């Protein structure tokens with residue numbers, strides 16, 4: 514059966530879809546990967562033409578998602594807590610929670626983390642859109658470290674190349690070595706945590 518990696522955070526604009534696409538493209542080198550958008554009105558579906566090499570499926574049916582015949586299924590979720598999330602979380606192998614480092618982003622994370630803890634599933638928080646030399650990040654890091662879900666070592670910085678990655682065919686396809694390194698590190702850290 515496919516391993517399922519789900520991206521979730523009830524706040525919008527934290528990078529769920531961006532990281533979902535780029536992780537799918539990264540893992541695709543080694544595995545057969547499907548990217549599932551559970552938000553049927555969501556942004557991913559519109560990006561289908563930008564990523565012809567990517568298998569993009571719109572579905573919010575857990576049964577359907579579980580039966581996909583791929584090594585890895587990456588599931589993107591909408592910016593609200595739907596009543597389908599608890600079941601999806603329970604049947605995921607890993608939940609990635611991208612968040613911005615802002616105080617309100619971190620406060621908004623709590624209910625997503627509560628659902629994750631109820632589901633007793635492996636998970637990790639990844640700081641995304643980190644600004645260089647931002648003083649806030651240290652406070653926020655401490656806050657996040659005490660929320661019961663591991664904070665990943667990898668941080669993804671605020672980069673033009675990442676913002677533009679949906680029109681350049683993905684980070685790996687672009688020309689920003691720092692962005693590529695962050696994406697690879699993130700993929701590796703997820704694999705490590707999945708295995709342990």
Ligand SMILES: Nc1ncnc2c1ncn2[C@@H]1O[C@H](COP(=O)(O)OP(=O)(O)OP(=O)(O)O)[C@@H](O)[C@H]1O
Nearest residue numbers: 525526527528529530531592642670671672675676
């Ligand atoms: N590391 C980054 N650096 C720069 N821009 C980024 C980064 N990550 C995401 N973005 C940009 O931030 C915006 C929001 O990202 P994205 O759509 O992936 O968030 P989301 O969590 O899926 O939002 P929603 O919940 O509304 O679907 C996009 O314009 C995206 O290009």
Ligand SMILES: [Mg+2]
Nearest residue numbers: 529530555556
């Ligand atoms: Mg999205």
